[in-house]
Amino acid sequence: MRMIYVIIGIVFVAVLLIACAFIPAMPADPGSAKVSNMLADKYGGLYIFNKKFYFEILEKEKQRKEYKKNTSTRRDEIGKLRRELYNHILSYDSYFWGGKEGYREERQKRFTDKEWLAWSKQRKKYLSAQIQTEESDLYYYPIINYIKEIGGLDAALKEMDVMLDGLRAQEETDFKFISLLYEKALFNYAKDEIKRRYPDYKEVDEAIPQTLSNGCRYYINKGFVFEKKPEYAYYENKFREYLGAENYDNILKPFLQIDVYYECNGKKIPLAFLMSLQYIMVKYGLFGDEGRGFSIKQEYFVSAGTSRYKTRFFLIDDKFVKFHEINGEYIESKEPENDK
Numbered sequence: 001m002r003m004i005y006v007i008i009g010i011v012f013v014a015v016l017l018i019a020c021a022f023i024p025a026m027p028a029d030p031g032s033a034k035v036s037n038m039l040a041d042k043y044g045g046l047y048i049f050n051k052k053f054y055f056e057i058l059e060k061e062k063q064r065k066e067y068k069k070n071t072s073t074r075r076d077e078i079g080k081l082r083r084e085l086y087n088h089i090l091s092y093d094s095y096f097w098g099g100k101e102g103y104r105e106e107r108q109k110r111f112t113d114k115e116w117l118a119w120s121k122q123r124k125k126y127l128s129a130q131i132q133t134e135e136s137d138l139y140y141y142p143i144i145n146y147i148k149e150i151g152g153l154d155a156a157l158k159e160m161d162v163m164l165d166g167l168r169a170q171e172e173t174d175f176k177f178i179s180l181l182y183e184k185a186l187f188n189y190a191k192d193e194i195k196r197r198y199p200d201y202k203e204v205d206e207a208i209p210q211t212l213s214n215g216c217r218y219y220i221n222k223g224f225v226f227e228k229k230p231e232y233a234y235y236e237n238k239f240r241e242y243l244g245a246e247n248y249d250n251i252l253k254p255f256l257q258i259d260v261y262y263e264c265n266g267k268k269i270p271l272a273f274l275m276s277l278q279y280i281m282v283k284y285g286l287f288g289d290e291g292r293g294f295s296i297k298q299e300y301f302v303s304a305g306t307s308r309y310k311t312r313f314f315l316i317d318d319k320f321v322k323f324h325e326i327n328g329e330y331i332e333s334k335e336p337e338n339d340k
Contacts, residue, residue: 028280028299035251040277040305043243043252046259047273047313047320049235053212054272054314057220057260064208074201078194085190120157126185128153134181218262218271235270242313242320252277277304 027033048054068075131153135144150156194201210218239256240248252275260272278301312330313320322333 025281025283028282033279033304036277036279036304037306039247039251040275040303043247044275044277044305045311045313045322047239047275047315048260048271049238049273049315050271051314051316053214053218053262054260056212057210057218057271060208060210061220064204064210067204067208071201071204074198078198078201081194081197082190085193086186122189123185124153124157126189127157127181129188130181130185212262214262214264216262216264216269218260220260222259222261231267232270235273238315238320239273278302279304 131144131147147153147156210220212218236248239253243252255277256273256275258268258270258272259274261268261270263269280299281302283298283300310325311333312323312325314323314330315321323330324333325331
């Protein structure tokens, strides 16, 4: 009898799972999803506070994209060279061997003492430069202080080479400082070596820097949450005026983030804000694994609205004006302004 109940239970679960597979995904709260879609279609998009700078960025990013396309072959060559430089160093630098026995013998099979001496000088040069760069950083201070205590970089590297030759591998943790500085130093070495071999080549950031006409560096797709700070009061007031205080304060503010900004004298100045609403969807089926456990329900976020990535709100004469992007052109919206 017990076996019959077990079979019935298995059949029931199987039927339930099959039935779940045919249930379409749906909003967890249909009413809230409907409101989110309505608000997203009306207010979702990019809010641009400086039209001139925004179009400067569009043009510059277009140039950068074209430059990358035209230099793709050379970039592939340089990428291959960079990997070769990294692998070359990884093959005979003691730091990367992590105390494995036979390191010295293996190194001597691959490289002459002259080659090893040449890299020893290079790594000292680039590590020294990196230490000077990071010396005032509190994060790196204990590491740099340790180097001074042991007698300087020469002593630290000499001790590291002996230790990682398998003699005192248990003390490897004493040399964690290298791992924090080494990658940056190695990157700078590879960059200089590439510059030496390809003197006429420029990376896109050097050829077409992300700089505005005012000389300030701009940043795109680096979204960070819009925080309530005194310096952002002007922007908040503009959103309240356009979105309505109740909509902004009670519904929309959490979905707003700074998407484009520029930096002058260490100060971040917002240029464009992205308004992208979300709501929760529910899907039924069999989800999970043995570690996390199984569930017949899965919840996930989806973006609300249909045209949020094609809508722009330009601040013109101190008021937001809604535009739709159509075939690369920005056409002013003729939608009536509803009550907020």
